[in-house]
Amino acid sequence: MNSPVLNSLHNGLSVFSTPRSVAVVGASSNRTKWGYWLAAGAIAGAHRRDVHLVNARGGDVLGHACVTSLAALDEAPELVALCVPGPMVGAVVDEALAMGTRGFLGITAGIEDEGEIAERIRAAGARLVGANSLGIYDAAGELDLSWGNFTAGPMAIVSQSGQLGSELARLGQHNGIGVSRFVSIGNQTDVTAAELLADLVDHEATRVVVVYLESFTGGAELFDSIAALRAAGKPVILLTVGASAAGSRLARSHTGSLTAPVDIVDAACRAAGVLRAQSPGEVIDVARSVIAGAAPAGRRTVIVGDSGGQCGIAADQAAAHGLSVPPLGDVADAALTDLLPAGAATSNPVDLAGAGEADLANYVNAVALALADPDVDSAVLTGYFGCYGADNPGLIDDELALAQRLADAARTAGKPLYVHSMEAAGPVADALWAAGVPTFGTVEPLLRALSGTAVYREPARDVAVAPSAGVAPTAGYWNARALLLDEGVSFPAGAVVTTVDEAVTAAADLTAPLVLKAAWLEHKSEVGGVKVGLTRDDVAAVFTDMHTRLGDGDYVLEQMDTRPDGVEVLIGCQRHPDLGVTVTVGTGGVATEVYADVVMESAPVDAATATDMISRLRAHKLLAGWRGKPATDVAALADVVAAVSRLAATDSRITEIELNPVRVAPDGVHALDALIVTDN
Numbered sequence: 001m002n003s004p005v006l007n008s009l010h011n012g013l014s015v016f017s018t019p020r021s022v023a024v025v026g027a028s029s030n031r032t033k034w035g036y037w038l039a040a041g042a043i044a045g046a047h048r049r050d051v052h053l054v055n056a057r058g059g060d061v062l063g064h065a066c067v068t069s070l071a072a073l074d075e076a077p078e079l080v081a082l083c084v085p086g087p088m089v090g091a092v093v094d095e096a097l098a099m100g101t102r103g104f105l106g107i108t109a110g111i112e113d114e115g116e117i118a119e120r121i122r123a124a125g126a127r128l129v130g131a132n133s134l135g136i137y138d139a140a141g142e143l144d145l146s147w148g149n150f151t152a153g154p155m156a157i158v159s160q161s162g163q164l165g166s167e168l169a170r171l172g173q174h175n176g177i178g179v180s181r182f183v184s185i186g187n188q189t190d191v192t193a194a195e196l197l198a199d200l201v202d203h204e205a206t207r208v209v210v211v212y213l214e215s216f217t218g219g220a221e222l223f224d225s226i227a228a229l230r231a232a233g234k235p236v237i238l239l240t241v242g243a244s245a246a247g248s249r250l251a252r253s254h255t256g257s258l259t260a261p262v263d264i265v266d267a268a269c270r271a272a273g274v275l276r277a278q279s280p281g282e283v284i285d286v287a288r289s290v291i292a293g294a295a296p297a298g299r300r301t302v303i304v305g306d307s308g309g310q311c312g313i314a315a316d317q318a319a320a321h322g323l324s325v326p327p328l329g330d331v332a333d334a335a336l337t338d339l340l341p342a343g344a345a346t347s348n349p350v351d352l353a354g355a356g357e358a359d360l361a362n363y364v365n366a367v368a369l370a371l372a373d374p375d376v377d378s379a380v381l382t383g384y385f386g387c388y389g390a391d392n393p394g395l396i397d398d399e400l401a402l403a404q405r406l407a408d409a410a411r412t413a414g415k416p417l418y419v420h421s422m423e424a425a426g427p428v429a430d431a432l433w434a435a436g437v438p439t440f441g442t443v444e445p446l447l448r449a450l451s452g453t454a455v456y457r458e459p460a461r462d463v464a465v466a467p468s469a470g471v472a473p474t475a476g477y478w479n480a481r482a483l484l485l486d487e488g489v490s491f492p493a494g495a496v497v498t499t500v501d502e503a504v505t506a507a508a509d510l511t512a513p514l515v516l517k518a519a520w521l522e523h524k525s526e527v528g529g530v531k532v533g534l535t536r537d538d539v540a541a542v543f544t545d546m547h548t549r550l551g552d553g554d555y556v557l558e559q560m561d562t563r564p565d566g567v568e569v570l571i572g573c574q575r576h577p578d579l580g581v582t583v584t585v586g587t588g589g590v591a592t593e594v595y596a597d598v599v600m601e602s603a604p605v606d607a608a609t610a611t612d613m614i615s616r617l618r619a620h621k622l623l624a625g626w627r628g629k630p631a632t633d634v635a636a637l638a639d640v641v642a643a644v645s646r647l648a649a650t651d652s653r654i655t656e657i658e659l660n661p662v663r664v665a666p667d668g669v670h671a672l673d674a675l676i677v678t679d680n
């Protein structure tokens with residue numbers, strides 16, 4: 001990985017975590033003002049660095065004397081925090097640059113000449129976080145220039161929304177997770193999220209990274225940084241907003257109308273091995289579980305409970321969150337049958353059927369036997385455990401001892417255990433968390449967290465490609481067809497015709513039924529630019545009619561694909577300006593938008609990934625054979641998906657590709673129409 005961002009990992013960013021000196025310009029004694037909070041935070045670190053407070057009226061703040069300007073200082077502060085009115089920012093920056101300041105934290109919002117100020121900062125070899133930042137914090141560096149207070153811990157937060165970042169920090173604190181570093185990136189006028197994430201790779205105090213973004217400018221560098229964090233064993237959890245967040249343009253193809261920009265973000269996350277969380281609550285649940293070391297090696301879980309109803313709800317929620325609940329093997333099933341009362345469910349889910357109440361140790365025994373099954377990756381204990389000591393204080397010591405034994409059983413098995421307890425706030429739950437066993441008061445967030453942590457044990461995909469130097473794509477179906485034929489995509493026999501005589505001559509060499517297309521049109525059926533099922537005798541009249549309506553151009557006469565048991569599929573690719581190329585597979589044909597049955601991944605994909613994409617379609621049952629019909633050639637379809645994705649990813653001139661429909665039959669795959677859009 002040779003990203004410019006990663007290569008410049010220490011390019012001036014240490015000034016935002018371990019500066020030798022800090023100046024707060026706009027320091028104030030008024031607790032309702034930014035200048036107060038930044039001054040208070042700076043003073044708290046005065047034993048680590050020189051702290052200077054600047055206020056145009058002088059005076060003192062929190063017992064520290066203020067100077068009236070930076071020029072009054074004997075030294076150049078390494079880091080200057082700007083919390084002065086917008087019109088004053090430029091002059092303060094210029095004064096600091098003349099002194100030799102290396103870093104600026106821009107709190108002020110709405111600065112008219114913000115871009116020009118940032119250019120001056122960069123030209124002087126300095127850096128700017130912000131403007132419109134909510135502040136920065138580094139626990140190891142004892143640097144706090146922000147509103148509010150942080151508790152030190154292992155979670156780093158890089159957020160485009162300062163207040164949302166603060167919410168994440170507060171939620172973490174309420175759930176026992178402190179912050180290692182906090183950066184509100186604001187407008188990213190200079191320092192970017194990608195750079196700040198890269199700077200966390202070697203940050204020893206950070207074990208998990210949370211990033212909130214509303215835009216993905218410089219997406220390639222961003223995901224390079226995320227990959228470096230993953231390689232360093234620091235999982236990244238991404239939080240973002242809806243369909244407008246990625247700023248994707250409106251595509252010309254059907255593919256573009258079927259997907260939202262957030263789908264492109266999701267595809268990039270899956271390729272990079274990053275969880276895109278749905279809410280701040282999910283972020284914290286997953287972060288806590290990751291820190292606890294509870295990431296499973298796979299998505300197969302066994303559910304153990306003391307209530308059939310709770311076991312059933314847990315199984316349903318597991319499926320809803322992409323986890324599987326497979327039957328246990330014969331060995332585990334037999335051992336559980338010997339342990340539990342007659343009639344207990346022992347396959348998966350495992351219902352203790354009163355055995356836990358009869359002997360609390362059976363919670364541990366059942367979980368240990370279930371975890372020993374080689375075909376499961378994790379266990380979920382759901383129900384009453386954790387409540388015994390709360391309801392009967394005489395049992396609290398026994399239950400605490402069993403909590404430790406549960407954790408030991410999971411550690412021995414080398415698989416995580418998650419506990420859903422009806423008493424999730426108390427000494428037993430605290431003991432379980434402390435022992436590395438995530439414990440939740442309801443089962444839905446538990447299974448959401450278990451599914452989320454599984455992402456970090458799944459392999460990431462390398463979507464980096466070498467640029468292609470192939471033939472330049474040109475407009476029109478026939479040109480697209482020729483280029484795709486070279487990539488191994490099959491089309492029916494056909495010919496280009498421009499006159500009625502050429503059409504009649506071509507028909508004589510083709511096998512009816514035939515199809516006539518106006519090859520230069522992108523959406524032919526919508527304007528009567530395609531006619532199917534033609535005999536040779538039909539060709540002259542149909543060509544004359546189409547030519548009269550649509551005018552001169554390249555028409556294509558092709559043999560019609562009449563193979564039985566075919567299924568129509570769409571294959572499309574799009575190039576996003578920041579997040580690269582994606583490939584989409586979906587239900588094809590004229591009703592593509594009606595079904596909206598699509599799966600998207602970052603391109604290129606190999607045949608195995610393409611096969612997985614196809615298996616996730618609702619239409620997969622049709623491809624696999626439905627109601628006695630033979631299965632189609634899914635392997636050949638996967639090869640076509642891989643080939644198209646490779647072409648789109650390697651040729652930077654291509655902005656879109658769409659094959660629709662692609663007809664998949666038991667004996668192979670034919671593309672029946674194709675569109676390639678370039679950037680010229």
